[in-house]
Amino acid sequence: xxxxxGAEPLxxxxxxxxxxxxxxxxxxxxxxxxDQLLQKHFDVFLPTITKWxxxxxxxxxxxxxxxxxxxFVRFDGVxxxxxxxxxxVVTIVGNEGHxxxxxxxxxxxxxxxxxxxxxxxxCPLIKEGMMVEVKSGxxxxxxxxxxxxxxxxxxxxxxxxxxxAVSVEVDAADVKPY
Numbered sequence: 001x002x003x004x005x006g007a008e009p010l011x012x013x014x015x016x017x018x019x020x021x022x023x024x025x026x027x028x029x030x031x032x033x034x035d036q037l038l039q040k041h042f043d044v045f046l047p048t049i050t051k052w053x054x055x056x057x058x059x060x061x062x063x064x065x066x067x068x069x070x071x072f073v074r075f076d077g078v079x080x081x082x083x084x085x086x087x088x089v090v091t092i093v094g095n096e097g098h099x100x101x102x103x104x105x106x107x108x109x110x111x112x113x114x115x116x117x118x119x120x121x122x123c124p125l126i127k128e129g130m131m132v133e134v135k136s137g138x139x140x141x142x143x144x145x146x147x148x149x150x151x152x153x154x155x156x157x158x159x160x161x162x163x164x165a166v167s168v169e170v171d172a173a174d175v176k177p178y
Contacts, residue, residue, distance in 0.1 A: 018043070018074045019101035022093040029088030030065045036086040043074040045107060047114050049121065066114075066122050072107060132175040139170070143178050 025033050034046040047066040052059055065071075070093075073083060077099050080092055094100040113120055126132060126146060134142045134155065144155040153172040158165035 018076055020045075020072050020074050020104060020107045021077065021099050021101055023071045023073055023083060024090040024093055025069055025071055026088045026090060027069060030068070030071055033071055033086050033088045036088075037071070037073055037083065040082055040086075042083070045072040045074075045111065047072075047110055066110075072102065077101065126172065126175065126177055131178040133178045134170065134174055135176050136174050139168070146172075146175065 023033065030046055034044050037044045048063040049066050050061050051064045053062045075083065080099065083089060083092060092099040128146055128148050130146050131143060132146045132155065134140055134144075139155070142155070142157065144157040147154045147156050147167060152169050153175075154167045155170045155175065156165050156167045
């Protein structure tokens, strides 16, 4: 008689081996997609922020996706079909037709921020040297290259033909990628 008879089967938790992926979602379908993925027993993360919404007759606080148009889900990258079949899913974000995983540490950092009491808001990822457009203030609509001078963000406006430029200090929150 085998010593394994009557023993309960080992349950191995494979979720730790699964990787995180970003799902691109149709506009305003984030919660619908999240709910569908939860029903299919996926580990889903839809970070939200509370914002005030105004209608003609009232104002109300609503949960808004921190990254509109995206949701994060952990799964085996080769088993994509159940995710792609969800209403509202456009595609799984990746390169050259293959899903690209997101490091777990990035998801953990966003989760930790969401769980904290700190005030936060989403912003576009703007790197030094990128072309940006000013979205508010007296320079609204001006396009230039974002540079740094010390700890301050600067907008450099150039006339390339004559090799001259000027720069002005700007608030990084007032610019968007061009």
